[in-house]
Structures are given as C-alpha cells and as structure tokens.
Amino acid sequence: MFNVQDIRNDFPILSRKVNGKPLVYFDNAATSQTPQQVIDAIVDYYSNYNANIHRGVHTLSQEATDLYEQARKKIQAHFNAKFSHEIVLTSGTTHSINLVANGFSSILKKGDEIIVSALEHHSNIVPWQMLCEQTGAVLKVIPMNEDGALIMDDYDNLLSKNTKLVFVNHISNALGTINPIEYIIEKAHQVGAAVLIDGAQACPHIKPDVQALDVDFYVASAHKMCGPTGVGMLYGKEEWLNKLPPYQGGGEMIAEVTFEKTTYADLPHKFEAGTPNIAGGIVFGAAIDYMNSIGFDVIATYENDLLDYATEKLLQIEGLKIYGTSKSKTSVISFNLENIHPYDIGTILDKLGIAVRTGHHCAQPIMDFYCIPGTVRASFSFYNTKEEIDALVEGVKKAKMMLS
Template structure:
C-alpha cells in the first residue's frame, strides 16, 4: 500500500494554489511532476560537477562521465536490456522514433511496407510518413474498434513479406488502451519485420522488459517518469544499432575524421552526437531510482483503483461519454459531455485549480474515428488522490451546469 500523504509531500508543486484553489494536477499524460529528490539532483549537478563528458582528463569531467554512465546502467537494468550500449540517450520519444525512421531510409525500397496503428500519437505517424515519401514505401494502418482496441484479426491479415517494420505504442496517450504488444511483436517477427514500441505512456505505469518482449526498439521520454524534460531513451537490439546509420553527425559519434573519410564510433556513441543533456541524463537515473523505491506493482494497483473510482463517479453525470473503454487500460479517462465543447469545460475547471488536457492530444486520427473535435483527458498518477477526483467531478458538474 502507498502512503499517499508521504508521497505527495515529495512533490513541492502539489502544495501550490492555482487561481486561488489547491492545484489538482490531472495532466500526467502530458508530463509528470518532479519529486524533490530529482529537483535537488539537478541543482547538485550544476553546483558540484558541471563539466562535459567523455572528453576530459580533468576530475570534474571524469565525475560527470561516471555519473552519466552509471545512469545508463540504471536504465539498462530497469528495462532489462542485454548490454548498456543498447541504451541510447535521446532528447525524448520523438527523437528516438526519428532516429530509427531515418536509419530505415537506408533499408527500405519502393513497395516495402511500414505498419503503424490507428492509436498512434503524431510522433509515431509523421516520421514514418516522411520515410515513406522518401523511399516509396507504403504506410499501412492497423484499424481500431469502438472500444479503442486494435483489431488483431485485421493486423494478422495486413502482415506480409512486404512488412519491414511495425511500430505501435505500448499504451495510447489519448485513450489509455494497453496494447497487446507481445502478440504484435511475435507475429511481426514471423514475417521478418522489425518492431518499434513507443513506450512514452507506458513507462510511468510499468517496467518494460525488453528482452522478454523481444522488441527490436523501445523508446520513451524522461519527463513522463518524474525526470527532466529534454531527456529520453532509445533502446535498440545491438544487431540493429550496428546495422543502421547514425541519425546525426558531429562530435562524440566519430572514431576518426579526415576530409576524405569519417569512421563512426562504437555503440552507444554512434547515436549520441554532440554534447548531450548531461544533467538530464544523470537525473533520469535518479527519477528511475525514485519510482522503483515507490514500486511499480504498488503504482499499478493504486492507479487502477483511481481509474475505477473516477470512471464510476464520472459516469454518474448525465450525458457524459467516455472514449476508450478497452478491457486493458491505464489511468487515463477521455470524455465529453453532450452538446458541450471540451475546451469550454477545460477552461472553466482551470479556474477551479484543476489541470486537464483538452483537444485531440496529438492523436487526430483517433478523434476523426469517433467524429469528434477532441476530448477532455484526465490522466492520473500515483501521487493523485480520490479526494482530488471528488473535487474534479464536482467541478465538471459545475461546468456542465454553467454551459448547459
């Protein structure tokens, strides 16, 4: 069991007021709040270490390098990667996806197929569209049903020897659907296709075991797991990372440079050009330590409790419809109220100190499927409470009365 009051005390921002009301932060799907231990670790780095990495013989550079590589090791253990050099530091999920899409430009040819799902964030659609335009490959889409689940029978039919990579999210940011990625990975591999999993929305709720999943790539962002913005991870199987060309050229990713020829550095540096977000990379390890101390089994159980509680309370409101009713889902509720634009409700409840997301959530194809302009999305984290849900539900009721 989680001691919610003790956990909430770890997050300084949760004590503040917004528009004169206590903050109720239900926009965790967009970014998580940061515990004091993470904030302190950022300050500590800049006050005590601040130096570039992998390049200096002086003491501070060595301290920074050691701390950065220790963090890489923490991430390797957290996701159960086979080798530390299969963990590439990035600026976030979008960076990681683009790095792989760029690499596949050297592999794909006209007539090949790239498969995405109807549940994807724009960051896992647009880079693949760009890749297809560049190579002449075809983008194929796994369809979804009314509950917000992927139709696996259609996925099975779409797979063929033309399929070169399948890329799907682990959890939908817009609906909270937990996708059957192990089934998707295993089926795709039967046709020789690589698989990339967008784990941006999954890593706050669970620990991905990349060896058990057998995915070829897994990407996620640090800022959604209590870490700093501008940080992320691209996991790739060694064989793929050696096969693909680097995404960017510059310092650090080279072995030798002459005006005639450049040779690339070994992994992971081949994919880490330039000075990285050193503090961010180090502190991402701090954030992962914090979450593991809380315990992911505890997080999952508690967030499921919040999801069920909020769902039952919201469904008491007449005219309210929840979008995304998959059997397997995480603590995200997307909903609308008949005849009221989601933006209007979001604006009113913001005046009452409540932070939710309104709009298409960078998932326009999902909104087009439901023929709606967007939804109100409440996304819960382990530091939220049932009392906050009660405040939120009453605020939605008040907004509905004002707008009806």
C-alpha cells in the first residue's frame, strides 16, 4: 500500500524549514529531491569503492567498474533497451542531445529537413538550430494550440521525403502536456526519418519502453528521477550509434592510438571519453531501484490525483489562469494571476516556504505563443501531499491580496 508519510520519511530535506515555515517543494520539474537510500549509495561509493574504472587491475578499480556496469544494465532493463551497449552514460539530457546533434552534422546536407515541436525546452531547440547552421538543413516546427497540445494535422503536412530527423519531448516541462510520441515516431519512420525523444520530464512519471516505442534515440537525466545531478543517459539503437562519429576525443573512447591514426572503442565507450561521473552513474542505478520499488503505476495514479486536486482548488481563485489544459498531461500546473507578474508571486510564496518555479522555464517560444512573460509553475511529485497543495492555494491567495 502506498503511504505518502512513509515515503516522505525517506527524504531528509522535506523535514527542513524555509523562512521559518515547513518546506513545500513544488519545483520537481526542475530537480526532484533525493531519498536517503540514494544518499547512502553516494556515501557507500566514496567510502568503499572510489577508484577509476575500466583501467585498473587492482581490486578497487575492478569493483568500481563492476558497479558502474551493473548500473548501466539496470538502466537498460528499466528502459527495456535490447543491449546494454545501447545505453550511453552522459552528464544529462542536454549532453545527450548535443551528442546526437554533433553526430548528425556529418550526415545531414543542405536541403535536408528536421522537425521539432513548439513545446520544446531550449535544450531541444538550440542544438538543432546550430546543426542547421552547420549543414544547411532546414528547421521546421510542429505548432501548438491554445490547450498546449501539438497540432498533429500540421505535423503530418510537415513530413516529407526530405525529413531526416524529428525531435519532440515526451512531456512538456512548461505545461505538463504528454505528447503522442507513438504516433509521431510511426509517422516519421514512414518517411525514413529518425526520431529523438526528450524524456527528461517523462521519466519521473512514466516508465518508457524504448523497444515498444521503436524510438531511435531517447534521453533522460538522473536528477529528475530522485538521483544525483550531473548524470544522464542516451539510449540509441545500435545501428544508429554505430553510424554516428564520437562526440569527444580522449581516454577510454579509443581502441588504439598512434600519431598516424586512432581507432575507436566499441559501443558504448566510443561516446564516453574521459573519466566519467562514476559515482553518479552508479547512483543513477540506485535511484531507478528506489522508484521501481514504489512502482510507476502507483506513482502515476497518486500524482494524477494531486494534479486533479490542485487544478480544482487553484481554479477557484478569481483571476487565475492555467496554461496547458490538454486532456493528456502530467502533474505540472503553469498559471498566472491577472495583472500580476509571476516573479512577484514566486517571491511571496518563497517567504511562506513554498518553492515554485517562475519565468519561461527554458521554453520561451511557449510564452511567446501565449504573449506572456512567463508563468508560475507548480510541479508535483509522489512525495507531495494535498495539505501542501492547500498551503500553495492559500499562499497564492495571500500573494493576490498583497499585489493587487
């Protein structure tokens, strides 16, 4: 049985106070909090195994290597990749996307077309713009509607024999919209295009099956899945990873080096130059274990209940507007109060111990679409409660009274 109080006991930070008030943490879309079990795994690595990996014959190096590769296999199993070497460990989602974009710079040519969506995080816009500048490819955009959903008819019309790549987030970080990625992937493949899905916002709520999706690339970050910052993963189909050149040169990613020629290591090491975030990779596996111990179906059910409750309560506040009202969304609410800047609301909420995100959420084109400077974003996780949502509602009411 899911007991939120038992879950909350796993997270030391949830017991602290901010500005003399109990912390209410609603910035989970930026970074989730870390349970004691994951913190213990960090301490265990540095206390008992700290050594460089893949290079040493001594015991510590071999043990650290085993732990790191076991974590890769955990990630493979979680995302249901066919092979563990299809999992490349990176510094996070942004690194993963740039790795793929860099690889395609040697494949695309002038006149090729790539497609992104209007709902993207800047990390899934800027690398492709840079790629177009380098190659002469053309960037096209799937538009969105007032509900914050993508217009699929327009997507169909954008696809052509010139389409080589499609990049879409699984879930919008700014609005919580769940995109129809199964349809997007299927239609792209019909014209021979590859697909990358940005799963940074989806993976805390959904357990993606990359083989069932038939996706070519899928990327995620540990710090949104109760794990540490500075580590993430790129899943790529074996045939695609073999086609792409290395992203960086250095140690670990080589098979043989002479001054005349260098040959590269096999997957996944071809893309893992230098000493990796060893502790981060190992602990990423521990964070996945923790979330799976709760169960993603249980997490989704509980968080959807929080979303429904918060939506109902916030909409009772006169002058409050929610942005992102798609029927298919996860536990993110972006809102504004009429004639009040979101930054001012966020500042007052912080004085009450309530952590929300304000601004454009690295999704400025979305804000431009709505003709607003930004929103207040409250994003919920499985360790949040309805009582905390009540505190948020009262805090917004107080902010409205003070700022109107």
